Amino acid sequence: MVKRSGVLEFAVLGILHEGPMHGYVLRKRCNAVLGSFRAFSYGSLYPCLKQLVAAGWIAEDTDASPAAAAGKRSRIVYRLTADGKEHFQELVAESGPSTWEDDGFGVHFAFFGRADTATRLRILEGRRSRLEERMDGFRAALTRTRERVDGYTLELQRHGLESVEREVRWLNELIETERQTGTTAARTTAGDGPDPSVHTSTT
Amino acid sequence: MVKRSGVLEFAVLGILHEGPMHGYVLRKRCNAVLGSFRAFSYGSLYPCLKQLVAAGWIAEDTDASPAAAAGKRSRIVYRLTADGKEHFQELVAESGPSTWEDDGFGVHFAFFGRADTATRLRILEGRRSRLEERMDGFRAALTRTRERVDGYTLELQRHGLESVEREVRWLNELIETERQTGTTAARTTAGDGPDPSVHTSTT
DNA sequence: GTTAGCATGTAAGGAGTTACATGATTTT
DNA sequence: AAAATCATGTAACTCCTTACATGCTAAC
Numbered sequence: 001m002v003k004r005s006g007v008l009e010f011a012v013l014g015i016l017h018e019g020p021m022h023g024y025v026l027r028k029r030c031n032a033v034l035g036s037f038r039a040f041s042y043g044s045l046y047p048c049l050k051q052l053v054a055a056g057w058i059a060e061d062t063d064a065s066p067a068a069a070a071g072k073r074s075r076i077v078y079r080l081t082a083d084g085k086e087h088f089q090e091l092v093a094e095s096g097p098s099t100w101e102d103d104g105f106g107v108h109f110a111f112f113g114r115a116d117t118a119t120r121l122r123i124l125e126g127r128r129s130r131l132e133e134r135m136d137g138f139r140a141a142l143t144r145t146r147e148r149v150d151g152y153t154l155e156l157q158r159h160g161l162e163s164v165e166r167e168v169r170w171l172n173e174l175i176e177t178e179r180q181t182g183t184t185a186a187r188t189t190a191g192d193g194p195d196p197s198v199h200t201s202t203t
Numbered sequence: 204m205v206k207r208s209g210v211l212e213f214a215v216l217g218i219l220h221e222g223p224m225h226g227y228v229l230r231k232r233c234n235a236v237l238g239s240f241r242a243f244s245y246g247s248l249y250p251c252l253k254q255l256v257a258a259g260w261i262a263e264d265t266d267a268s269p270a271a272a273a274g275k276r277s278r279i280v281y282r283l284t285a286d287g288k289e290h291f292q293e294l295v296a297e298s299g300p301s302t303w304e305d306d307g308f309g310v311h312f313a314f315f316g317r318a319d320t321a322t323r324l325r326i327l328e329g330r331r332s333r334l335e336e337r338m339d340g341f342r343a344a345l346t347r348t349r350e351r352v353d354g355y356t357l358e359l360q361r362h363g364l365e366s367v368e369r370e371v372r373w374l375n376e377l378i379e380t381e382r383q384t385g386t387t388a389a390r391t392t393a394g395d396g397p398d399p400s401v402h403t404s405t406t
Numbered sequence: 407g408t409t410a411g412c413a414t415g416t417a418a419g420g421a422g423t424t425a426c427a428t429g430a431t432t433t434t
Numbered sequence: 435a436a437a438a439t440c441a442t443g444t445a446a447c448t449c450c451t452t453a454c455a456t457g458c459t460a461a462c
Contacts, residue, residue: 006449024413033356036340036363044450046415075413102305106363112355137239152315153236159373160239160309163366170362209421227441247422249443278430278441 006098007107008040008048013057013080013088014111020061020079023049037106049078057084093119100130121178128171135164209301210310211243211251216260216283216291217314223264223282226252240309252281260287296322303333324381331374334367341367 015021015030023046031039052058061077080088092115098104105127112120138161142154218224218233226249234242255261264280283291295318301307308330315323341364345357 008449022413023415032344035344035360036337041451042414043416043452048449106359109359110356134239141235141238153313155377156309156312157238159370163369166366166369167362174358211422225441226443244423245442246424246444251422 007038007104008044009052010088010091010111011038011040011107012045012048012052013084013091014114016058016078016080016084017088017114020077022075022077024075026078034107034110037110038103052084053078055087056081057087088114093122095122095126099123100127117178121175124171124175124178128168128175131164131168131171135161135168138164210241210307211247212255213291213294213314214241214243214310215248215251215255216287216294217317219261219281219283219287220291220317223280225278225280227278229281237310237313240313241306255287256281258290259284260290291317296325298325298329302326303330320381324378327374327378327381331371331378334371334374338364338367338371 011030011034012026015026015033018029021029023042026049027040027042027045030045049058049060053060057080058078059081061079062075092108092111099108108123112123115123138157142157142161214233214237215229218229218236221232224232226245229252230243230245230248233248252261252263256263260283261281262284264282265278295311295314302311311326315326318326341360345360345364
């Protein structure tokens with residue numbers, strides 16, 4: 001029983017908003033969108049797709065193109081179901097711990113355009129308070145160990161602290177923008193209606 | 204067969220350089236040293252310790268303190284063997300992929316003081332070239348998708364790029380220092396002789 | 407006609423986590 | 435004597451990767 005869920009599931013549902021695809025292109029599209037944050041292998045993608053079908057979030061249409069018609073192994077085209085869209089909206093709005101992790105946040109953020117302003121604000125603020133905790137941790141470590149640790153550990157902690165501080169400033173800007181305008185930074189259209197983002201395109 | 208290796212193994216061997224300890228304090232010390240980069244649970248620590256014993260990198264001494272002498276479950280004190288020290292030196296010098304990962308790098312860096320200058324330089328440069336690849340990835344993504352993606356994805360990529368650039372600058376400084384002095388930033392004593400770093404202390 | 411790349415999958419394993427079980431020792 | 439916390443472990447599960455197996459189709 002190889003259960004599957006989490007970040008890959010989320011990404012698949014997110015990508016499928018662009019329209020029906022079969023596994024192969026889905027993975028490419030996925031790795032293109034998530035860019036440098038995460039990459040998935042077929043070994044996890046295909047089993048994940050099956051799970052999502054079983055759960056009812058997506059449906060498979062065995063390719064109806066003329067080329068298929070024989071008894072051959074036709075390509076399977078996956079599309080989002082209504083339930084899947086709904087489920088995705090729940091996931092986007094979710095503020096569970098995984099969202100605050102580094103990985104999880106990158107992926108979540110990649111589909112931010114599909115959440116509404118209130119959700120976005122909540123997620124951004126959640127992430128920020130997580131980072132603030134980390135900052136405290138760094139600062140505590142820095143004062144605690146300043147004398148009895150070698151220069152490298154110190155350097156690492158300093159660099160870590162500065163990175164986190166930078167990200168907090170970034171989040172502050174985003175939160176500010178979000179508060180003022182609600183919808184300036186992006187074309188905001190939550191999960192209904194025609195796609196707010198890219199459709200599969202020639203690359 | 205629950206195999207174990209990698210970053211936890213590395214951390215355990217690193218920490219045990221400070222002196223013999225039993226599992227409980229080892230984990231605390233570990234999470235203290237690795238601070239905000241990584242935390243381990245007992246569920247992975249204890250099995251890992253057994254593996255390390257089986258491999259001969261560490262040895263267990265059933266606590267010889269007077270309190271134990273009865274038939275009770277005495278606390279097990281782990282100490283590094285000579286083989287273990289040797290193995291750790293190999294691991295520190297290792298430039299395998301996991302070292303360039305974010306997680307792996309933080310942990311590796313935390314024990315940098317136990318590697319020699321040449322090794323340190325190699326690792327720092329390896330990390331840097333990894334980051335440079337990532338930078339290229341970000342830049343490519345930024346130009347590729349500038350028009351057909353919503354503002355959030357763009358923001359994310361920009362922030363990501365800047366973070367990586369910052370880290371590259373940081374690495375450059377470290378590499379520079381390392382090249383000039385070899386041993387200014389830290390009290391450098393590679394894996395022999397008495398400990399270069401902290402001994403178990405009251406906290 | 408054979409390499410390259412499209413397309414789908416499975417089996418085994420890796421590196422951990424959570425939740426649970428248990429018992430010893432110290433503090434209040 | 436009850437509560438906290440020290441101390442050691444196991445079982446089940448998570449979520450993904452690698453390596454493998456397979457077959458189709460387009461390009462050279």
